[in-house]
Amino acid sequence: MNRFEQLQQSQRGSSFVSLLLVLVILAALYFGYFGLPQIGSERSKGKTAIDSSRAVACRVQRQQIERDIEMWKVSHPDEQPTLASLRASGLRVPSCPEGGRYDIVEGSVHCSIHP
Numbered sequence: 001m002n003r004f005e006q007l008q009q010s011q012r013g014s015s016f017v018s019l020l021l022v023l024v025i026l027a028a029l030y031f032g033y034f035g036l037p038q039i040g041s042e043r044s045k046g047k048t049a050i051d052s053s054r055a056v057a058c059r060v061q062r063q064q065i066e067r068d069i070e071m072w073k074v075s076h077p078d079e080q081p082t083l084a085s086l087r088a089s090g091l092r093v094p095s096c097p098e099g100g101r102y103d104i105v106e107g108s109v110h111c112s113i114h115p
Contacts, residue, residue, distance in 0.1 A: 054097040055114050061094040062102065062109040068093075069107060081107070 068091050069081045079085065081104055083093050096102065100113030 057097045058100065058111050058114045062111060065093060065102065065109045069104065
């Protein structure tokens with residue numbers, strides 16, 4: 001093989017490597033630009049869905065406690081309901097899914113986290 005053939009062969013090899021390198025860089029730029037924002041938005045949508053489901057669960061539990069208060073008032077007409085008095089009469093008082101604290105204000109149940 002003469003010098004010219006060796007030069008052509010090395011140029012073909014370096015052209016192939018250069019082409020692969022360009023494709024890798026383009027792929028990295030494409031997936032870096034278009035791929036990651038989609039993943040981030042999927043995570044934020046998932047977190048939002050979880051937060052809203054916890055808020056709904058809290059509201060449902062507060063409504064259940066309010067129904068329990070109405071039933072408790074039938075047996076205790078002259079007393080003000082408290083969470084302790086509900087527990088003492090054997091009713092299960094659930095807690096907020098996010099760790100909020102429930103308070104009874106004028107017969108309605110309020111959470112320290114969820115409105």
